[in-house]
């Protein structure tokens with residue numbers, strides 16, 4: 226079997242680390258792994274297949290001989306180095322929002338729009354969508370195909386790991402300070418307000434229309450992935466004191482009528498989805514139960530009785546995994562299977 230040189234940019238971060246683990250767990254045919262990070266990581270190593278591999282400092286020569294480069298070190302790093310990587314002959318799978326909405330860059334969730342990957346040829350870049358978008362479109366794709374979608378209203382409950390390793394540490398530190406009654410030590414750094422024992426409806430920056438960038442990402446990316454540029458979507462994104470796993474309350478109006486049992490069956494059979502919907506016996510997904518798993522879990526499936534053809538879903542997935550690392554590695558798997 227052919228093997229590939231793979232670079233991971235942001236290898237020491239929450240997503241980068243998960244990317245390396247996912248490559249190993251899925252037995253991706255890696256010839257050489259090149260973990261890249263900043264000067265802060267000089268002397269660090271990452272573990273891959275039982276080996277300690279030294280982290281290298283990212284620079285413009287980092288991509289010589291690299292076939293696939295997975296990026297998750299922030300938008301500005303992708304903006305600068307993804308074109309350099311592509312120029313060197315690597316195919317970039319970029320987990321940041323930097324290229325997602327560019328017309329000639331495909332934005333791909335393998336269970337939803339795998340054929341769009343072919344567009345990687347334009348610029349050598351495939352964009353990995355926002356974590357909250359990914360799990361929502363995985364859950365809604367079967368609904369879209371069977372019944373059509375008229376409108377989506379989503380509210381999210383997003384884990385701190387979505388804001389990186391430092392944000393997870395912030396939750397730990399603030400929780401510790403809280404229990405020691407040292408409230409003045411509960412200082413927000415990565416998350417705009419105190420996150421311990423709190424909910425913060427502010428992810429990424431605010432726009433003039435009153436939405437956050439995270440909310441607009443969910444709206445615009447969903448339209449692009451579904452190839453429905455005018456689909457009515459509205460979102461409210463909230464950071465909650467959870468380490469790992471995003472949850473979403475998704476309300477959909479379908480075009481055609483549906484049968485709830487059929488919806489359950491269809492969702493359970495859909496690629497990447499698993500239905501857990503037996504509420505009387507605690508059968509509904511939660512972030513702790515979804516942590517470390519690949520699937521998008523769906524529960525609380527019920528009719529929205531306030532509108533015609535209204536459906537409510539509770540959608541939970543591991544944001545570091547399907548929301549980031551796994552989706553990127555699945556894209557890389559399709560690239561090597563169909564294009565390289």
Ligand code: A2P
Nearest residue numbers: 235236237238239262263265266283298389390
């Ligand atoms: P480093 O650990 O050396 O700072 P997270 O999203 O969990 O905060 O992780 C961000 C990742 O992006 C880390 O691996 C971090 O490396 C990397 N990173 C941040 N800034 C740079 C930079 N200027 N050059 C290369 N990697 C960077």
